[in-house]
Amino acid sequence: MLEVDLNIKEDSTVSLMNILEFLDPIASKVSTRYYQGHKRVLSRNDLREKIRNGNKKLSELTSKEKVEEWKLKVLERIKHLDKTLDSIFFKNSSTLEKAFYPFTLFNILSIGFIMGKFPEWFHVYYTLVLFFLMPIRFYTYYKIQSHYYLADLCYFVNFLCLLFIWQFPESTSLFQSCFAFTFGSLAWAVLTWRNSLVIHSIDKTTSCFIHIIPPTAMYVIFYGIKDSYREERFPGAMASKTSISMKSNIIWTSFYYLIWQILYHYFITFKKSSKIKSGQRMTSFEYLTTHQFKDFWAAKLPSPIPMIIYTILQYFYQLFTMLLCSIWIRYKKLALFFLMSIFLIAAHNGATYYIDYYGKTFKKEVDKLKIELELLQQELNDKNIQINYLNIELDKESSNSIITTGSTTSIAGSYTD
Structure with missing residues (x-):
């Protein structure tokens, strides 16, 4: 819309200058210079606007990067703080x-x-x-x-x-x-x-x-x-x-x-x-x-x-x-x-x-200690029973060996006689 309005203004200005050319050549030159200067101002404004837009985009990019960097720093601090708090409240309670x-x-x-x-x-x-x-x-x-x-x-x-x-x-x-x-x-x-x-x-x-x-x-x-x-x-x-x-x-x-x-x-x-x-x-x-x-x-x-x-x-x-x-x-x-x-x-x-x-x-x-003591007592009793059983077996074996030795001696004596 701004460009259309400027074009309309340009046409009206040129037509007015054509009329003034017949009346005063100096006025025509002044108007032409004024208009050209005005166009230069508009072009500079456009350039400034483009520069501003570029700076805005650049600042937005840099601000986004700064925000991301800030987020990363905050997350790192939170992780470090979480480790400390976790050790305080849960590990060393x-x-x-x-x-x-x-x-x-x-x-x-x-x-x-x-x-x-x-x-x-x-x-x-x-x-x-x-x-x-x-x-x-x-x-x-x-x-x-x-x-x-x-x-x-x-x-x-x-x-x-x-x-x-x-x-x-x-x-x-x-x-x-x-x-x-x-x-x-x-x-x-x-x-x-x-x-x-x-x-x-x-x-x-x-x-x-x-x-x-x-x-x-x-x-x-x-x-x-x-x-x-x-x-x-x-x-x-x-x-x-x-x-x-x-x-x-x-x-x-x-x-x-x-x-x-x-x-x-x-x-x-x-x-x-x-x-x-x-x-x-x-x-x-x-x-x-x-x-x-x-x-x-x-x-x-x-x-x-x-x-x-x-x-x-x-x-x-x-x-x-x-x-x-x-x-x-x-x-x-x-x-x-x-x-x-x-x-x-x-x-x-x-x-x-x-x-x-x-x-x-x-x-x-x-209660746990009582159960453990009972188990130990039971194990000791079992071991005592096993020891007694072994002693009995040893006694039997020793008695059998004595009997066998005695019988062998008597047999040997009879052969001698």
Whole structure:
């Protein structure tokens, strides 16, 4: 289109110059020079445009090469880091567990100290520890092909808590939903999933942390800090003290729950269904239907009926545990007693794990030693029997040889006589 317009302009200019030739020859020369200069400018612009296009293509090529080089460097670093982390978390796990044991004790001590002395800093401590533990959880779960567990509700609720703390502290609906989720599904999961406070285990301690510390953080924000600081830092929690609507809380909590379910079923249930069905990946639903409730009648129904039943039951479970939060959000002492009970249950599960696991392991070792001793005793008895049998045989042979010798002597004496 630009070339066509320029040609039209050229024809009109030349026809005008033909008319001016009869009027003023000087004007004709000036117009001709102007037009020729204009054409030169256009040709230079075209040349510049070509140079620019060439430079763009060259820069694109160089940028692609740089991106590829950067990818290779990142992959090499990741491989090197993976070897290091693999040796730490899987090959030298005993050394790591010895180091993690005092960390867990220090963490428990710090939680109690910060809650009592510096409650306004507890949400910061919760965030720091969460950002420390979650990369470890992701890496270890990814290495054992269990990273689909990271899409469960407990991780989504921790994400909502971070959203409230750092992004939307003025949201009353978000705070009440976080309070309901943490004191509901997360806290009660310690009972249903038997979370164990095994102090040396990173996996079990992290599971306890993501289920117990979020409701503790909500408790500190709602009950532990001063009203002046709460009103300034967490106005959403301050507003919840004056106006609590159970109806709106159920609606908002159900809304966030629906968001999680949609995201979960889209990205996990449907998009990753082939890997889940082939057994390459494990989810909470697959674990329950293949291990804990494999003989349950609903698990034997054709797909997707078990998943639908599981989703509905999970929602009603979440709704039931959330309704109890109307007690925890009104009575501070009952909320504190509930948190202490959840912590003690996790500690009891951990003690049971230590006694049952190590006790059973020790008993197995003792039983194994008993069996080995019995086998050795049996071998010794067999050898003694063989030795006794050989002794008897030797005695028989010696007695037979004596008898034979005596008879030979007597025969020889008779011949002599």
